[in-house]
Amino acid sequence: xxxNNIGPIGAKSLVSALQNNTTITKLDLDGNDFGSxxxxxxxxxxxxxxxxxxxxxxxxxxxDEGVKMLATAFEQNFTIKTIYLSHNDIGDEGADRLAKAFExxxxxxxxxxxHNTISDKGASSFVDALKKIRLSPFSIYVIMMIFxxxxxxxxxxxxxxxxxxxxxxxxxxxxxxxxxx
Numbered sequence: 001x002x003x004n005n006i007g008p009i010g011a012k013s014l015v016s017a018l019q020n021n022t023t024i025t026k027l028d029l030d031g032n033d034f035g036s037x038x039x040x041x042x043x044x045x046x047x048x049x050x051x052x053x054x055x056x057x058x059x060x061x062x063x064d065e066g067v068k069m070l071a072t073a074f075e076q077n078f079t080i081k082t083i084y085l086s087h088n089d090i091g092d093e094g095a096d097r098l099a100k101a102f103e104x105x106x107x108x109x110x111x112x113x114x115h116n117t118i119s120d121k122g123a124s125s126f127v128d129a130l131k132k133i134r135l136s137p138f139s140i141y142v143i144m145m146i147f148x149x150x151x152x153x154x155x156x157x158x159x160x161x162x163x164x165x166x167x168x169x170x171x172x173x174x175x176x177x178x179x180x181x
Contacts, residue, residue: 001027001028001029001032002028002029002030002031002032002056003030003031003032004031004032005031005032005033006029006032006033006034006038007032007033007034007035007038008034008035008037008038008041010032010034010038011029011032011034011037011038011039011041011042012037012038012041014041014042014045015041015042015044015045016045018042018045018046018049018052019044019045019048019049021049021051021052022050022051023051024051024052025051025052025053025054026052026053026054026056027052027054027055027056028056029042029055029056029057029060030056030057030058030059030060030084031058031059031060032060033059033060033061034060034061034062035060035061035062035063035066036061036062036063036065036066036069037066038060038066039057039060039062039065039066039067039069039070040066040069042057042070042073043069043070043072043073044073046070046073046074046077046080047072047073047076047077048076048077049077049079050077050079051079052077052079052080053079053080053081053082054080054081054082055080055082055083055084056084057070057083057084057085057088058084058085058086058087058088058112059086059087059088060088061088061089062085062088062089062090063088063089063090063091063094064089064090064091064093064094064097066088066094067085067088067090067094067097067098068093068094068097070085071094071097071098071100071101072101074098074101074102074105074108075101075104075105077105078105078107079107080107080108081107081108081109081110082108082109082110082111082112083108083110083111083112084112085111085112085113085116086112086113086114086115086116087114087115087116088116089116089117090113090116090117090118091116091117091118091119091122092117092118092119092121092122092125094116094118094122095113095116095118095121095122095123095125095126096121096122096125098111098125098126099122099125099126099128099129100125100129102126102129103129103132
């Protein structure tokens with residue numbers, strides 16, 4: 001369903017189908033411009049869906065408000081493993097809310113957040129969340145997978161940016177986690 005520009009009304013119409021879905025495991029809604037309103041509709045369905053494992057939500061203008069609603073759904077959905085949220089104008093508030101969701105949900109193994117507006121403050125939220133989690137070697141591996149894209153995005157900005165607290169903390173965590181495993 002990618003690229004169909006379904007908008008918020010189309011996202012809302014998908015809710016009942018997704019709530020009752022038991023067979024679709026990969027949902028690609030990239031490029032549908034449903035915004036935060038559509039993200040809220042999808043969040044209500046995702047909170048009870050137990051089949052979707054991979055979720056593509058790139059380029060939908062979700063923003064911080066939309067990702068906050070999705071984060072609430074991710075706290076309740078232990079089936080989703082991979083989430084694509086690139087190009088959605090997600091900033092530090094959204095990153096902070098996602099970080100809090102990952103304190104409660106360890107089934108998500110990959111999160112793609114490239115081309116958003118997350119600064120070192122948002123990266124710090126993820127680092128702070130990691131400090132609250134009791135880490136087993138498996139959890140460290142999962143978290144490394146979650147933060148892989150965030151790590152790449154911060155490095156693309158330039159090496160001088162690594163001096164900021166959040167990015168430096170994230171890099172130090174990744175280096176330490178690799179040494180532990």
